[in-house]
Structures are given as C-alpha cells and as structure tokens.
Amino acid sequence: MEKTDGSGSVALELYSTSFCGACRRTRAVLDRVRQLLPEITVIEHDVAFEPHLAEARGIRSTPTVIVRGAGGAETMRADGVPTIDHVLVAVARAMDAASAGSHGALPASRDQNSGVHRSPR
Template identity: 50%
Template sequence: MKLLFFSSAFCDPCIETRAVLKQVEQLVPAATIVELDVAAHNDEAERAGIRSTPTVVVLDSDDTEVFRAAGAPTVNQVLVALAKAV
C-alpha cells in the first residue's frame, strides 16, 4: 500500500499532515509514503487531479486509488484509509 502526499512549501496544513504521516509510518511500517511537492511534480499532480494541498491519496497494491482526502487528516482517518487498501 502506498500513500501519495501532495504538498506545497508554504502550506500550514501540509506541516500538520507531514507530522500525521510520520506517526502513521511508525504504526504501519508496510505503508510507503511518498511526498510530492506540487511545484516540483506539477505533471503528476495534474494527472492525479490535485486541486489543493495537502491532498493524500491511498493506493492499493495494484496502484489503484482507494481513498482520497484534501486537508489535514487525523492519524485515525489515515489508518482507516489504509485499511481500505489491504
């Protein structure tokens, strides 16, 4: 399972999201978290239909999107989303 974290440099909710995802990474070592700054990865952000940051996209083992959330999530919200990817 993979989490794509679309962020931007001057986004306060992105700072919160980064901290949440660090906690999730400790709780679920099997989860791969990839942070993509939308300025540096504009093409990928456009392909994924990202309209705001932060946005977290959860992919299953086939890289199929199973969950998407804009805004800063809680640890519990991310854990529930990861459960959908199993």
C-alpha cells in the same frame, strides 16, 4: 500509475508545497501512521516542482493525500489535513482489498529504515 516501490504494499501519496502549514501537519499525521505501520510507503510530491503530475492526478489543493492499494488503485483521497484514524481506516481497507485479491496473503514488509520517499526537487 507509476509503481511506487517493489514491495507491493499500500502507499500513501502526499501532494504538498513547501510553504503550506497544513502540509506540515499532514506530514506529521503520515509520519505517525508510518510509525504504527512501518511497512507503509509514503511518497511526497511537491506540486511546485511537479505541476504536471498534480494536474494528471486531479490535485486541486494542498495538502492532498491519496491512499493506494497494492495494485495501485486509489482507495482514499483527502484534501486538507486527515486524521490519523481516517488514514488508518483507509489503509486497512486497502490491505483488505489486497488480501482479498491474493487469497489472504499479507502485504510484503519493507525495510523500516527506508523512511519517507520524496520526489526529486
């Protein structure tokens, strides 16, 4: 697994395509989650430009959201548009797993201005 950022925080990966209406709705869900939890990293991969990555990760449809804990382990995968609550529960589980592994330490905070990371096109 590639390291998504240097903070060791929970990461949300969105596998999308530019022409996908459901992908736009999923971006809105992830943007809302990020507003609520600014320490979360959001990385978007356009499968049209990164088909090898989508294949390696077993992505079969867009949108697909993967929640990864601080160590990079997948804690949730959702095909289609997830609800905000669904993503928040998955993030909480990922944070719980991280804190259990680090004896209660909270994930490192990120700069709130860093925004969404999108893969190069």
